[in-house]
Amino acid sequence: MAIHTKRDAFARVLSFAFSRWRRQPGRLAATVALVLLATAADVAIPVATGWLVGAVAEPAGSPWRALALLLALGALSIGARIGSYFVIIDFTLATMRETIAEVFARVQRLPTGWHANAFAGATVRRITRGAWALDDLADLLFLELGPAVVVLIGTVATLAAFRPEAGLLALLGASLFIAVSLSMTLAWVAPAARLANAQDSRISGAIADAVTSNAVVKAHASEGREDVRLARITDKWSARSRRTWRRGTATGLAQDTVLWALRAAVLGAALLAWSRGLAGPGEVAFAVSALGMLHGYLRQIGSQVRMLQKAVNDAEEMVDIMDVAPEAPVARTPARALPRCAAALAFEHVGYGYDGAPSPLFSNLHVGVPAGQKVGLVGRSGSGKTTFVKLIQRIHEVTEGRITLGGVDIASVRLDDLRRHVALVPQEPILFHRSLAENIGYARPDAGMDAVREAARRAGAHGFIERLPKGYGTEVGERGVKLSGGERQRVAIARAFLSDAPVLVMDEATSSLDSEAEARVAEAAERLMEGRTTLVIAHRLATVERMDRILVFDRGRIVEDGPPAELMARDGGLYRALRDRQTLAA
């Protein structure tokens, strides 16, 4: 995650919000204009009231015109205010809709490493809380704080016109008040709120993590342990929130203290002037009423500044997401199209290491796979097989050398093109909580039901799907929990059939299926491999024996390379040792 200083949250969040608000200039201008109109009417109402009272006081005066004006101003104030609410409803909803879409689009495109470190639940919370904070932010700035500041400036200006020294005093007082409010909020409350919000996201992350793994929790009868674990996280959240809220309250106290100090200074000065005969009762009354007005506006602004801080902090973690760079769609220019037939694969002097690893996993890895060859990748756990296939999909980017498909450097190919070229059948297929038809069709959204059925047939999945009460319309549960392991694998194979990619990467399941299920999966896999360049991270002897060629990995190096029978015949070879122990990825 991008690291930011605590104080720049306001600048970052406000510039994020304004850049989205600017996309609706008409609604923005209408909101501001209507709010200003309503505010102007509000300010004029006491003036019209004054006329009315003045007219009544005069023996021959007629108050009716003043009354008509007063009613017209009242209607204008209500009409303009309600109008601004109607406009801001559409303005805010459009902003929230666009922001959610934009952040979701970014989250989907963030690198695998980011997702590996993020809790899904926390990400959801960051986005939803942030979107709602944008709603608060718009209401506060345009409907409340903005008009209040305008009125304050107007009041100070009126005071200054009437009594320059009173205007100066009001200006100094208001400036002191706003300076105290902003500095305490920015430097003291906001950093605490940032930590509280991070913990708030952790609560969502922890709940989602435990709920997602509920089967494991049940299997270990560890519900109580999970309760305690969550309580630890909420305890910390509560401590951090208490600190934030107390700081907010203390800021309110400081604001009130400044207001009362201002009141004491002004009244003290007025009374001193009166006691020396420099001011009459009229002047003292003026000072009292002007102060009362100022006090009201400043209090309002003070509480709005505190709400503004909350909205900014609530949006902050969402804005952070937008600062993380997405996967590069094309790492090196110019982008090239991958020919459909590009199925020969080559690693040319490839180097790659994970961040933080003491030494690179691969260095100078050099190996070619001709089109259509079936290659088994074997080796001990952690020897680099998974990383090898991830580099082909550009889940990680090589740091040295290059990988080519059909002679084209994959770094110069658009990511979506590359990934459509490589079908993946993972070890633990993950399905969407959607219908089976949607899950299989995911590989090719334009495929019709006939193509989906055909793919399922070839994957040996059609039979079990047809037997389900809702057939292809059956929803499979989150991540596919309602299907058996073998069924999930056949759905993943059906997906790969449908995508019809020239390169196939399979990570064979290590968990044992019963022999019948295993035979079905193996048959389907065999059919899928036909005519494709295939890389199988292989764990089963039967699979390995059917391969054209085996690459044996050991600590990031390919130590043996050849047909299975030839490797088996090598005395003292690693493949043979692994086979003798019957564990190909121990």
Ligand SMILES: Nc1ncnc2c1ncn2[C@@H]1O[C@H](COP(=O)(O)OP(=O)(O)OP(=O)(O)O)[C@@H](O)[C@H]1O
């Ligand atoms: N995301 C990651 N971040 C840091 N190190 C990683 C990451 N993924 C893998 N590694 C490390 O890289 C090395 C190679 O891992 P890799 O997953 O490629 O091995 P593997 O041969 O596929 O193992 P297995 O058969 O157990 O799946 C291991 O030491 C592993 O700990």
